[in-house]
Structures are given as structure tokens and as C-alpha cells.
Amino acid sequence: MATFLCFLCFLLIFTFTPLSHSQPERFTRPLGGARQEYFEVSYPPPSHEPTPSCTHRILHHSFAHTIDSPPYTTPYAPPTRCPAPWSRVVLDFHARCKGEQYDRIAAIWLAGVELLRTSTAEPTAAGIFWNVRKDVTKYSSLFLKPDLDLTMMLENIVNRDFTGIYHVTVTLLFYNQYYVNAPVRVPFVPCPEALNLNPIESKSRSRSLIQEPGFSGVTESPADLIIPISDDGRRGFWFKVEEEKRSCSRKIRIPRNTYRAVLELYVSFHGNDEFWYSNPPNSYITANGLDTERGNGAYREVYVTIDGRIVGSEVPFPVIFSGGINPLFWEPMVAIGAFNLPSYDIDLTPFLGKILDGKDHVFGIGVVKGISYWLVNANLHLWLDHDSTVVHANPVVHYSPETSIERQEEFRGLDGAFDVDAEKETQITGWVITSAGNITTTVSQGFSFKNFIKFQRKGSLKTVKQKFKAKKKVKVIDGRGESITRLKVRRRYPLRVVTNTQQFQDGTYRVVTDVSHSVKEKYVSGCFVKSINNVQNSKGWMEVKGHSVLSGQASTTQNYSYVDRVICYSRNVAAANGIIVTDNSTFVCEL
Structure with a gap:
């Protein structure tokens, strides 16, 4: 296998100590092998997608040497062969x-x-390719508009050493029909509670029962208006957060007939914070004289503010990119979320009483304990009362204390242990008076976070264990106190990384790593239930010089299951040294 040069502009520079190489890192993988398809395990698999009513290619571009260049922008217009309304829209x-x-x-x-x-996968000499499909139905009101700019940012470097050019095609798949795209295991009966999910819509216009993969049952219609909370677009529309003290913001004026608001938060972490969950405290770095800026401890929380007041926050899922920790783990099956990073919904409906005054309000995004750098922005989804020009609103209860964080540390030299425990509970209630009557929304949520880091053998053996649990309840009632809808969400993100590093006199070193991470989520809305269990385990070793992998062996297994009232789907995949050895999937429910 060939030895490769390393482009240090994107990497961290450390002193050559055991700590440096027991820290998770980014590497380039060895070249070789035949052309191969890479994938992220998810539901629904592309092979089970129905035929769309029409396809609409919206982007086709090659990203060569794009570093320090503006993003690629091209005009967008709605499809002409299958006009709205659409039951579903998928981005391919x-x-x-x-x-x-x-x-x-x-x-x-x-x-x-x-x-x-x-994020992209790391290519081979023979080439790789991959597809990502994402349900983007919730952006339908935007797809209706002509004369918009479609923008894509992918900063890449092409020179004598780094030759890979990313060729990208993006297509929208539009569906006019309603369908269930998998074997139905029980007769589908609409949930009585869900039939009145949206009193404004049921009063102002007819409602469709939409059966969507990913959430079987009745779904609410997409927002009437989506406002970006983002940068100016010259370097992409994401804000770049480089320190905890800097939050990024934008002034927004909300239409006065808004009766519901949900902020969708996009987050990714890079540079010194790409592996934030493994960062030691600054006291450890200073005491050992380490030449690294990857510190500030192992807790991060992304928060949203309105006029300087925190209205919601999220601890992000620790996505591992394809060059992270050990790139041999992620071929051809990438880590959870690497191709389709999750976004996070924050229900702002109870705060409408603060912002429905026809004035500009400042929406901000920041990162607790964040260091360089985070890319963040948000979409504000708004539902409008079309039978009213002004909706009156007022907050009733706002219980939102600061996050409780406890830290413990004990170390001697390069060996030591560090604990971070955090928790938070909030409850917010507000009402709006609409053309359909009084609607009161209560959002209750909380989370607990635990992170444990241990260095042994003069820092050459490192263990990271992290647990995150979150719960959210949204209750909407009418003026008579009768339930309109209820939503319950529970999430768990456990993570474990063990890295053992051995250095050799020729400047190379061997890294033996064991990684386990998973996503466990459950959604309950009325009589509709959806659960996802996605577990990935990887182990192996690699011989490294600088940031280039010279050789190694790796294996990854993944067990994925999706269950709702109508659909059962599971897929079990195992890969060894870049080759799929097992891939079994079924739509049969386990009793």
C-alpha cells in the first residue's frame, strides 16, 4: 500500500507525545481496490422507493479546487411536469x-x-460513488417558488498530491400520489386524534391524509413560510462559530398571523472540536505542557436565543466523518449520520407572544464551551392563519433554568480521569387566539449527559464513554381544554471509544481502536408510534505515519431496525477490510 503525504491545513499539529496519537484524529486512507459504492444504512432503502411522478435535476457540478472560493450557485425553478400539490418530495x-x-x-x-x-467519503484510486436520499417534503412551500438560488458549499483542494474531484448531481423526486411503500402488517386505520391535528388547517382548507415512509400515519402539512437564520452566503450560509463567547445572529420579522413556529437547527463540528467528546480539560493540557488547542473539556451544547434570551438547546449527536478515528472502519459503510447529518427541532410556539408585534427580533445561535470551529444555521418554519391578519399570543409559563454542569478531574502526569455530568429540565406554555379559537401549547423537555475520559500508560491508552438521554413532550389543547395533539420523543446516543497507541523508532505508530456508537429514538404522536434502533460497532488497527494510513485491518457491524404501526424494517450488515461480508434485510416483524 502506498504512503501518502498529508495536507496539514485541515489537521491539528501536536507534539509527538503518546497523548497526541491516543486522541481521535483524521487520516487519509490507503489507495487501492476496485470501484465501489459507499452507503449509510437508513430507512427506506432506495430499492424500495416507489416511482416518482416526476424527477427534477437541480444541480450538476464538479467540485475541484474550491478552497477559499464562493459556493456554487445555480437558479432554481419548480418542476413543470408535475405541479403541486405533492404528497412527498425526496432529495436525491x-x-x-x-x-x-x-x-x-x-x-x-x-x-x-x-x-x-x-460529508463526503474518502475515495480510492479506482473511484467510489454514493447516494443519499432525504425526505424534504417539509420544504414544499419553498419548492413552489420560482426564481430562487440553489447553493452548494463544498470546499475541496486539488493539487499534485490531492487529486480527488467530487462530481455531484442533485435531483428532486416529486410524488403526487399517496402510498405506503412497504408491506402492510396491519390494516391502516387513521388515528381519530390525528384527524384533528391542525385545527387551523382543517377550518381553512381541506386536509390530506399523507402516508410517508419514515413516519407512517397522518402527518401535518409543511409550513407556509420558511425563514433562514443564516449568514450572507458569501462563504456558504452557515455561521462559523470559533469560540464560546461568539454567538451568531440575524434579525427577523415574523408575520403577525403566525400560529405555530418550529426552528430546525443544523450543526456540524470541525477542527479542534471535531472530536469534542474526547477533549480533556485545559488544566490537563497546561500541566503537561502539551502543544494542542483541543481542550475545553468534553461537553458541548448548542443553544438558540431570541433577543438574547435562551429559548432552546441541543447536545448534538457525535457524528464521525469518514476520515475520523480510523478511516478503514468506514469503507464502504460510513458512520451513523455521516452522509445525512441530523437536524434538531425546537418548538418556539409558546414564545410567539414575545415576537408577534410586527417588529424585528434577533435570533442567535451559540455553542457552550465551543472552540474552533462549528458550522451552524437554522430554518424557522412558520404556519400562518390564512383567515386572519393578526394572531394574538401570550406566554403563560416559562421554566427554563440554566444547564446544571458538574466536572471532576484527577490526573498525575499524562494519566488521569475526567468526568462531566450535565442535566436540564424546561417547561414552556403559551397560547394563541386564532380564527379557529384558542390554542395552548406546552413544551416540556429535558436531558441528561455523562462523559468519562480516562488516560492510562502515560496517555497511550485512552477510553471515552459517553451517555446522552433526552425526552420531549408537546401538548396542544383547544379553548375547552380538549386535546388537539400530543407528541412524545425519547432519544439516546451512547458512545464508547477505546484507543491504544504504540510508537516505533522509525516514526510510525500503530493505533488499535474499538468504537461503539448508536442512536435509539422513539416517537409517539396520538396512536402513532415510531421507533429506530441503530447500532454500529467497529474494531481494528492501523499503522500510521503522520496522518497517512500505511496499512491495517478493520471490521464494522451495524444493526438497524425501524418499526411503526404499519412497517417493520431491519437490516444487519457486516464489513471486513472494505468488503461487505454480510448484508441481510427484511420487512418481517420479530414477534
């Missing part, structure tokens, strides 16, 4: 690349509204 992202290249972060925006946050 196709990419291919060959040569040597690092993984890159990328995003797609329409009129400044982010549609997809993704």
Missing part, C-alpha cells in the same frame, strides 16, 4: 470521486434555507 444526492482526498463537509441551501448537511 449522488456523488462520485477517485484519487486521493480528505473527507469534506458540504451543505445545500435553497434561498438560504438548508436542505441537506452532508
Whole structure:
């Protein structure tokens, strides 16, 4: 296997100590092998997608040497062959690349509204390709508008050493029909509670029962208006947060007939904070005289403010990019969320009483304990009362204390242990008076976070264990106190990384790593239930010089399951040294 040069502009420079190489890192993988398809395990698989009513290619571009250049922008117009209304819209992202290249972060925006946050896979000499499909039905009101700009940012470097060019095609798939795209295991009966999910819409216009993959049952219609909370677009529409003290903001004026508001938050972490969950405290770095800026401890929380007041926050899922920790783990099956990074919804409806005054309000985004650098922006989804020009609103209860954070540390030299425990509970209630009557929304949520880091053997053996649990309840009632809808969400993001590093006299070192991470989520809305269980385990070793992998062996297994009232789907995949050895999927429910 060939030895490769390392482009240090995107990497951290450390002193050559055991700590440096027991820290998670980014690497380039060895070249070699045949052309191969990469993938992220998710539901629904592309092979089970129905035929769309029409397809609409919206982007086709090659990203070569794009570093320090403006993002690529092209005009957007709605499809002419299948006009609205659409029951579903899917974004299909196709990419291919060959040569040597690092993984890159990328995003797609329409009129400044982010549609997809993704990262690239690291290519081979023979080439790789992959597809990402994402349900983007919630942006339908935007797809209706002509004369918009579609923008994609993917900063890449091409020179004598790094030859990989990313060729990207993006297509929208529009569906006019309603369908269930998998074997139905029980007769589908609409949930009585969900039939009255949206009193404004049921009063002002007819409502459709939409059966969507990913959430079987009745779904609410997309927002009437989506406002981006983003940068000016000259360097992409994401804000770049480089320190905790700096929050990024934009002034927004909300239409006065808004009766519901949900902020969708997009987040990714890079540079010194790419592996924030493994960062030691600054006291450890200073005491040992380490030449690294990857500190500030192992807790991060992304928060949203309105006029300087925190209205919501999220601890992000620790996505591992394809060059992270050990790139041999992520071929051809990438880590959870690497191709389709998650976004996070924050229900702002109870705060409408503060912002429905016809004035500008400042929406901000920041990162607790964040260091360089984070890419963040948000989409504000608004539902409008079309039978009223002004909706009156007022907050009733706002219980939102600061996050409780406890830290413990004990170390001697390069060996030591560090604990971070955090928790938060909030409850917010507000009402709006609409053309359909009084609607009161209560949002209750909380989370607990635990992170444990241990260094042993003079820092050459490092263990990271992290647990995150979150719960959210949204209750909406009418003026008589009768339930309109209820939503319950529970999430768990456990993570474990063990790294053992051995150095050799020729300047190379061997890294043996064991990684386990997963996503466990459950959604309950009325009588509709959806659960996802996605577990990935990787282990292996690599011989490294600088940031280039010379050789190694790796294996990854993934067990994915999706269950709702109508659909059961599971897929079990195992890969060894870049080859799929097992891939079994079924739509049969386990009893």
C-alpha cells in the first residue's frame, strides 16, 4: 500500500507525545481496490422507493479546487411536469470521486434555507460513488417558488498530491400520489386524534391524509413560510462559530398571523472540536505542557436565543466523518449520520407572544464551551392563519433554568480521569387566539449527559464513554381544554471509544481502536408510534505515519431496525477490510 503525504491545513499539529496519537484524529486512507459504492444504512432503502411522478435535476457540478472560493450557485425553478400539490418530495444526492482526498463537509441551501448537511467519503484510486436520499417534503412551500438560488458549499483542494474531484448531481423526486411503500402488517386505520391535528388547517382548507415512509400515519402539512437564520452566503450560509463567547445572529420579522413556529437547527463540528467528546480539560493540557488547542473539556451544547434570551438547546449527536478515528472502519459503510447529518427541532410556539408585534427580533445561535470551529444555521418554519391578519399570543409559563454542569478531574502526569455530568429540565406554555379559537401549547423537555475520559500508560491508552438521554413532550389543547395533539420523543446516543497507541523508532505508530456508537429514538404522536434502533460497532488497527494510513485491518457491524404501526424494517450488515461480508434485510416483524 502506498504512503501518502498529508495536507496539514485541515489537521491539528501536536507534539509527538503518546497523548497526541491516543486522541481521535483524521487520516487519509490507503489507495487501492476496485470501484465501489459507499452507503449509510437508513430507512427506506432506495430499492424500495416507489416511482416518482416526476424527477427534477437541480444541480450538476464538479467540485475541484474550491478552497477559499464562493459556493456554487445555480437558479432554481419548480418542476413543470408535475405541479403541486405533492404528497412527498425526496432529495436525491449522488456523488462520485477517485484519487486521493480528505473527507469534506458540504451543505445545500435553497434561498438560504438548508436542505441537506452532508460529508463526503474518502475515495480510492479506482473511484467510489454514493447516494443519499432525504425526505424534504417539509420544504414544499419553498419548492413552489420560482426564481430562487440553489447553493452548494463544498470546499475541496486539488493539487499534485490531492487529486480527488467530487462530481455531484442533485435531483428532486416529486410524488403526487399517496402510498405506503412497504408491506402492510396491519390494516391502516387513521388515528381519530390525528384527524384533528391542525385545527387551523382543517377550518381553512381541506386536509390530506399523507402516508410517508419514515413516519407512517397522518402527518401535518409543511409550513407556509420558511425563514433562514443564516449568514450572507458569501462563504456558504452557515455561521462559523470559533469560540464560546461568539454567538451568531440575524434579525427577523415574523408575520403577525403566525400560529405555530418550529426552528430546525443544523450543526456540524470541525477542527479542534471535531472530536469534542474526547477533549480533556485545559488544566490537563497546561500541566503537561502539551502543544494542542483541543481542550475545553468534553461537553458541548448548542443553544438558540431570541433577543438574547435562551429559548432552546441541543447536545448534538457525535457524528464521525469518514476520515475520523480510523478511516478503514468506514469503507464502504460510513458512520451513523455521516452522509445525512441530523437536524434538531425546537418548538418556539409558546414564545410567539414575545415576537408577534410586527417588529424585528434577533435570533442567535451559540455553542457552550465551543472552540474552533462549528458550522451552524437554522430554518424557522412558520404556519400562518390564512383567515386572519393578526394572531394574538401570550406566554403563560416559562421554566427554563440554566444547564446544571458538574466536572471532576484527577490526573498525575499524562494519566488521569475526567468526568462531566450535565442535566436540564424546561417547561414552556403559551397560547394563541386564532380564527379557529384558542390554542395552548406546552413544551416540556429535558436531558441528561455523562462523559468519562480516562488516560492510562502515560496517555497511550485512552477510553471515552459517553451517555446522552433526552425526552420531549408537546401538548396542544383547544379553548375547552380538549386535546388537539400530543407528541412524545425519547432519544439516546451512547458512545464508547477505546484507543491504544504504540510508537516505533522509525516514526510510525500503530493505533488499535474499538468504537461503539448508536442512536435509539422513539416517537409517539396520538396512536402513532415510531421507533429506530441503530447500532454500529467497529474494531481494528492501523499503522500510521503522520496522518497517512500505511496499512491495517478493520471490521464494522451495524444493526438497524425501524418499526411503526404499519412497517417493520431491519437490516444487519457486516464489513471486513472494505468488503461487505454480510448484508441481510427484511420487512418481517420479530414477534
